[in-house]
Amino acid sequence: MTHGLTDAQFLNMVASFLGPYYLVLALMNGVAALYLWQSGTAKTWYNIRAGEQTFPFTSAIVWLLLGFIFVILAPLAWSGHGAWMPSLPESVREAINRSTGPVVYSVGTVVLLSILFFCRRFFVQPTVAWIVWNLMLLLLGLSMPDRDFYEIIAKPDNVPIVMLVLLLAYFTWLATYRAVINDDRIARGEAPLEALDNEKVLVWPDLVYTELICMIGLTAFLIFWAIALPAPLEEPASSVKTPNPSKAPWYFLGLQEMLVYFDPWMAGVVLPSMIVVGLMAIPYIDFNKAGNGYYTINQRKFAYVIFQFGFLVMWVTLIVLGTLLRGPNWNFFGPYEFWDSHKVEALNNVNLSQIFWEQWLDRPLPAKPEMAFVPAYLPSWLHWLQPVGQFFGVVFGREILGTLLVLFYFIALPPIMALTVFRKYYQRMGLIRFMLMANLMLFMASLPIKMVLRWVFNLKYIIAIPEYFLNF
Structure with missing residues (x-):
């Protein structure tokens, strides 16, 4: 994708994306500040005294200042100048590459999800979640000037994976946020949030109109997507020249990763069959009828933990691993590491x-x-x-x-x-x-x-x- 481009040409290409990207982040924080100010829900972090007067320093002011920071970053990134373009220091990228490995990745994701579960009341706070969301997007923007990182992330068939990860993070937070609120309401003897809005609506016209509007919007989005990103079509298949690495579609990358650790009959037949059987058996082995129709964690802790571990750790993280971190010869590469096809790792695997x-x-x-x-x-x-x-x-x-x-x-x-x-x-x-x-x-x-x-x-x-x- 960037082969044959000089560093200056590469930075100019990245700048055309990062400039509008930082402006969008600035607008996002500006809208958040405006919403908090008009709704009166802004939290006062501390008061600034100026003589006899006191000025509250609220969360709306914080997001407004953060928006100004992104406004400043936008022209620096849009310049395409290597010395001015905001990016992660090379020492930080090298440290991440050296410290990143399969063990750190797998164990780290389990530890991270455990922390998020046990400290969910802290992380579901809108202010905390907004800070984490901004840090995620800022890290993505600072990583884009790295050529090796850009080669992976900006690949047309990898862009949807990055978007899916961000959407998954948001909707997981949203479900957890509502579950925490419901658990608090149930503990006080109140009905869950879903019971407060149980008005029935007709399929026609309410549901059909909503689906029609969503269909039109999605079609327009796909048209602009097809114009902005070229289709990830490769050369015709040839038995004498196979891609390296040769990867399955993203939704099968979890199964392909299993082939590293299990025999093909086990990874390709037994485990997928157990997944299907397990999904079919859930209604018959689930004895806890609480939590039907509303979000909750306290009433379904065991089911919640098992599902999140099976879905996020054993499926989503394997897809991300196979998409972004598995390179030539199926070797593990750091996020800022060059995918060298000549890299050979001598593994003395024994039974x-x-x-x-x-x-x-x-x-x-x-x-x-x-x-x-x-x-x-x-x-x-x-x-x-x-x-x-x-x-x-x-x-x-x-x-x-x-x-x-x-x-x-x-x-x-x-x-x-x-x-x-x-x-x-x-x-x-x-x-x-x-x-x-x-x-x-x-x-x-x-x-x-x-x-x-x-x-x-x-x-x-x-x-x-x-x-x-x-x-x-």
Whole structure:
């Protein structure tokens, strides 16, 4: 996209976007200041004394000042001059690249979401949310002058992903904001917000007119989008020249990322099937009927945490990882790092059986058992026992440690959960529903467990039986 452009040409191209971008941010904060001032909802942060008079320094003034700052940044960015264009210092970008890695990314997202959950009453405050929103957009603007960052973000088929992430952040905040308000109202014995506006409207004309207006607006938006951004069409497919990296559509990048940690049959068949089965089973295993028709967290904490972890951590973050941080040869790159196709990371991935036999016991890996001889006097239909016996010889011989760990994880751990942490859930759900829920949870948790094991210990498979296409 920017190949063949000099630094001056690249900066001029970026300046044509950043100038209007900062003006939009200035207008956004100006409108927010005007709204707070006219509605009288501006909060006084502190009072300024000038003699005998006191002037309140309100949040409306803060957003107005922030808008002026963006107004100042707009012409500097529009100039296209490298010395004047606002950008992140190179030392900061290098520090981010060095500190960013798969472990930091995955663990960091879990920690961040945990902080947002436990401190949700602080982060749902409109003032705090507005500050975070401005910081996100400012960081995006300061990162655009970096050529490597721009190459990734401004790619036509990646622009919608960035917009989806920003929209997802907003609507997640909005739902949490309403849930916190409802939880406070319910604690005071009041009805939730949704119960205050339960007036029924007709499908025709109210709903149909609204849908028609939205359809016209969306069509106009897509027309301007098609004019502004060229279609991300590449050259015709060729078997002798494949893209590097070769990526699936964005909505399948989570599955493609799973292929790094699981066998293809597991990542492409078993786990997606478990996702579908789990979604179908939710109405049958959910015993908590509270929270239907209104936002709440306190009444549905368990369901809320499981959904947010499964959707945000195990799906959205994997899509972002595969789209923006996975480069040539499926290597991990920092957000400001050049996607070098010659980058090779030597990964000595080993199986658990190799660690157990060769490193811990200092013994060679046991060979695959030979086919047992079946006496001639036995009927021929018993010959199927030969491969079965050989299979179990591998499972409980060479792969004995991995087999025991997997059996403990999926068979012994659910009863332990029922007797300890999830005892109340087991008593209310019963055996069948609880076992179904527990195994679905364990399958979901197996992905982050395998990710950490791969990144920290270079562990490829816990059970590795390629002879029978069984790897886990």
